[in-house]
Amino acid sequence: MNGQPVRSIETMIERLQQTKDQPIDVTVLRGKETLQFHMTPVLSKTEDPREQRYRLGFLNKEDTKVSRLPLAQAVKLSLDQNRKYSLMILELAKKIAQRKMSLKAVSGPIGIAQDAGYAAEQKGWTPLLELTAAISLNLGVFNLLPIPILDGGVILLLLIESLMRRDISLHIKERIYQAAFVFLLLFAVTVIYNDLVKTLPGLAQRLP
Numbered sequence: 001m002n003g004q005p006v007r008s009i010e011t012m013i014e015r016l017q018q019t020k021d022q023p024i025d026v027t028v029l030r031g032k033e034t035l036q037f038h039m040t041p042v043l044s045k046t047e048d049p050r051e052q053r054y055r056l057g058f059l060n061k062e063d064t065k066v067s068r069l070p071l072a073q074a075v076k077l078s079l080d081q082n083r084k085y086s087l088m089i090l091e092l093a094k095k096i097a098q099r100k101m102s103l104k105a106v107s108g109p110i111g112i113a114q115d116a117g118y119a120a121e122q123k124g125w126t127p128l129l130e131l132t133a134a135i136s137l138n139l140g141v142f143n144l145l146p147i148p149i150l151d152g153g154v155i156l157l158l159l160i161e162s163l164m165r166r167d168i169s170l171h172i173k174e175r176i177y178q179a180a181f182v183f184l185l186l187f188a189v190t191v192i193y194n195d196l197v198k199t200l201p202g203l204a205q206r207l208p
Helices: 009-019 071-097 109-121 126-143 151-164 170-199
Strands: 024-030 033-039 042-045 052-055
Touching (some): 009 052, 071 126, 109 126, 109 170, 151 170
Antiparallel strands (some): 024 033
16 A cells, blocks of 8 residues: 555554545555555545444455465565555655655654554464564565665665765765765654654644
8 A cells, every 4th residue: 555565454454444535545455466556545435424434435344364384485475565565655656756655644643653563463473473574575665765873874875886986085075974864864854754644633633
């Protein structure tokens, strides 16, 4: 959903409560076919008449199946899944950069903590382990983005220096790192602010 893997219907429902009525992109694997949907959640009643939730128009009736795989097959499947989700993360970053998707779709530490709480409430260790793996993968891919200070930015600068066949001046590097630091700081503040707005309804209206 919006380039982020969703392992359970419960997790999807909780994320829909955060994005509310904003249109979302949903990728569905149906058999061997990958389908893309652009959908808008609708606020609807639940089994509890006092509660309303944002939902999508589908039902999940398939039971969860756990398969035990040989080591080699499990490693191959893990690599395939990590590659697929890494590309989805990059696609999400691309859409945000192109302003085709709102930055509100990205969860910060507060959103991650909420997801961890939801995962811990579910039966078994699988949801929590899946969330941990997803966080690790997201951090790994983010760290490889070509932003100075991050490993990807360092690699980019080294590549530029190798093409120039000389070192970039220390003064220019300092300015690049300062700009990157400000960018990452603003990004972190924006993500945390979005988390607070999602968690505390009406906060945006109360702020000056």
